[in-house]
Amino acid sequence: MLAKLRSLAVLGIDAFEIGIEADISEMLPGLTIVGLPDGAVRESRERVMSAIKNCGFQFPNRKITINMAPADMKKEGSAFDLPIAIGLLMASSQIEIDEPDRFIIAGELSLDGTVKSIKGVLSMAIKARELGCGGLIVPKENALEASVAKGMNVIPVSSLSEALDFLTKNIEIRPFTTDLNSIFNQARFYTIDFRDVKGQEHIKRALLVAAAGGHNILMLGPPGSGKTMLARRIPTILPDLSLDEALETTKIHSVAGLLDTSTPLLATRPFRSPHHTISDAGLIGGGSYPRPGEVSLSHHGVLFLDELPEFNKNVLENLRQPLEDGKVTISRALMSLSYPARFMLAVALNPCPCGYFTDTRHKCSCTPQQIQKYMSKISGPLLDRIDIHVEVPALTYEELSRKSPGRDSNSMREEVGNARALQLQRFSSEKKVFCNAHMESRHIRKHCNLDKESQELLKNAIEKLGLSARAYDRILKVSRTIADLDRSEEIKSQHIGEAIQYRSLDRKLWMG
Ligand SMILES: Nc1ncnc2c1ncn2[C@@H]1O[C@H](COP(=O)(O)OP(=O)(O)OP(=O)(O)O)[C@@H](O)[C@H]1O
Ligand SMILES: [Mg+2]
Ligand SMILES: [Zn+2]
Structure with a gap:
């Protein structure tokens, strides 16, 4: 039978x-x-x-x-x-x-x-x-x-x-x-909040700008300055996850066997922080029967690479495809598979091997050669995809105990949402561009016009700080986002001025 x-x-x-x-x-x-x-x-x-x-x-x-x-x-x-x-x-x-x-x-x-x-x-x-x-x-x-x-x-x-x-x-x-809606609505909240972070208001502002324009961000600072704490809170200010997005992210975690039986739906944006010893397959996906990697597990959320110079350079080079296409394709003899991988990238690093180069309260024990070697380990192509750099200062115990709670995630997320709405409108006829960070040269020429004063300011900054041509486009994109946050159609000099501040690494002599 x-x-x-x-x-x-x-x-x-x-x-x-x-x-x-x-x-x-x-x-x-x-x-x-x-x-x-x-x-x-x-x-x-x-x-x-x-x-x-x-x-x-x-x-x-x-x-x-x-x-x-x-x-x-x-x-x-x-x-x-x-x-x-x-x-x-x-x-x-x-x-x-x-x-x-x-x-x-x-x-x-x-x-x-x-x-x-x-x-x-x-x-x-x-x-x-x-x-x-x-x-x-x-x-x-x-x-x-x-x-x-x-x-x-x-x-x-x-x-x-x-x-x-x-x-x-x-x-x-x-x-x-x-009851799917009730699961979704109950699980939609984060247990952490930017309110937990005392002081550091200008770093929170930089993170808000990053979230608003979909820009990747780099944080440079001594140990204990709060880089990890800040990065963890990025998902809480990104726009609310829609049910469709939640289902898509959940599918990936389900396929990877990472869904715990009591949480059937990931209703918050994922935050993934892989260790720097991670392999190619672990980060990008792979294996004889390809599994999704960290880039896909962070789909619709944040991928955080802590201690960036410790990562294997080749592993980092692999981030290029997902950062550009929002997906990874893994080819094997018998098949080729694609996993979605659209995430915001946040990276953190100390300014030198001992960690204290930028800390005014500790003496740095590194030689210039050591520092240069350390910084040169960051992959250039990866750095090219990071629009915003900020230096996170270490706060003293007194500063920490004195400071009252600052901005909370809700109000930040609202601002992000408004700025994103403007961008969706701006790029409504585009297929691959949803936010300012994804703009290519032709979009930049069209949407980032500067008045005389702003042009002058940018020209001066570039000459004085010795910024590269690459930095130029990044500053324009970020200033577009800052203007959007300000609900301003034109990019004004104060927008450019703020964007210039977000290029710490270009200004460091040790970047060569
Ligand atoms: N601004 C802050 N407000 C409240 N707590 C803070 C702040 N900054 C640091 N902390 C406290 O210090 C701890 C260490 O911070 P965190 O691990 O984020 O530092 P880090 O910059 O990532 O350090 P490392 O370079 O060693 O990884 C945090 O868990 C938090 O308790
Ligand atoms: Mg840390
Ligand atoms: Zn040092």
Whole structure:
């Protein structure tokens, strides 16, 4: 007898339908699975055989062939265990199921027949809804996550026996539902706030400008000056995440297996801070079956690289594609996958190896050569994509205890939102530009006109500070954002003046 079932496989962040056929024939007993890579087949076969026996069924003493289609699609993971086991029992006439293709089935089996959680369930559920089906049978632990894709029955099962009882109508299982809007609204808040940061108002201002124009930012300062604390709070002033954006970010985390079962939806912007020892694959994504890297896990949020000069230069060079295209493409012999990767980049570094070069209260113990070597480790192409540099001063204990709480994230986010609205209008006819940071030369020429006074100021600054041509375009873009925050159509001299201040590194002699 031939049994046919439906399942799903995840490729990148999207799921695809997989047909599973089980057939039995009078040949030497055994189980052959066609359509899975070797290693996965071996493991799946062990689990399926064991689970079947432990649920009180027999492993048929004839030959079973499981065929998974389409054959040319690379399938991975353990989500096919459950449909394979069910197909095998149907093919050997140990159970009978009416219209098994009404359901889409995914789940890993453990040896004792328990159904274990799998990765990428949100993507699967979204696909199942699109395909249309009577229900999606998933591991109980994944039911909450699956239910986030509304508009489809999610049937949670905790064991092979329970799935069989349901499919043979011995028991009823009520579809699992959640109130997506209430999850979204409850989880939309941050537990940290810029109010927690005392003083440092001009750094907060620089971060606000960065957030308002989508500019990447670099913070330079001695240890303990609060760089990490400040960076962590950037997501709290970016515009509220929309539900669609939240779903997209959640899919990536789900595929990476990073979603914790109690948080089915990431409703706040992610903040990722990978250690400087991270590998290429860890940052960009990769592996024999490509996984999303940190750049994708920070999609719609902030990627923070602390202690920038410690990162491997080659690893940093890889940031070029995602910074330019908002996605990464990973090519392997058998496939090429794309993951979204649109994030705001924030980087931090000490000004020298000992950390105290810019600190007026500590003596720096580094030689000029050491400092130059340290700074030259920052990748030039990466620096080219960072519009704003600020020096974060260390506050004394007295300053910290004296200062009252400053601006809070809510009021900052409101300003950011207003400035972003102006930019959306400005670039409404553009396909790839949504904010000032993404402007190319022709946009800059069109939207960043300076009056005489501003031109003069910029010319002087460039000559006096010895700024490069690269710095010139960056200053124009950032001044556009500052003017937007000021709701000013024209870029005025005070806007240019502020933008010039955000080029600390260009002014440092040690940048050569
Ligand atoms: N402006 C501030 N307001 C309140 N607390 C602060 C401020 N600056 C620093 N702190 C306190 O000092 C701690 C250290 O700050 P943080 O780790 O952000 O410094 P850092 O600049 O990242 O240092 P490092 O270079 O060592 O990484 C913070 O956890 C916070 O408790
Ligand atoms: Mg730090
Ligand atoms: Zn030093």
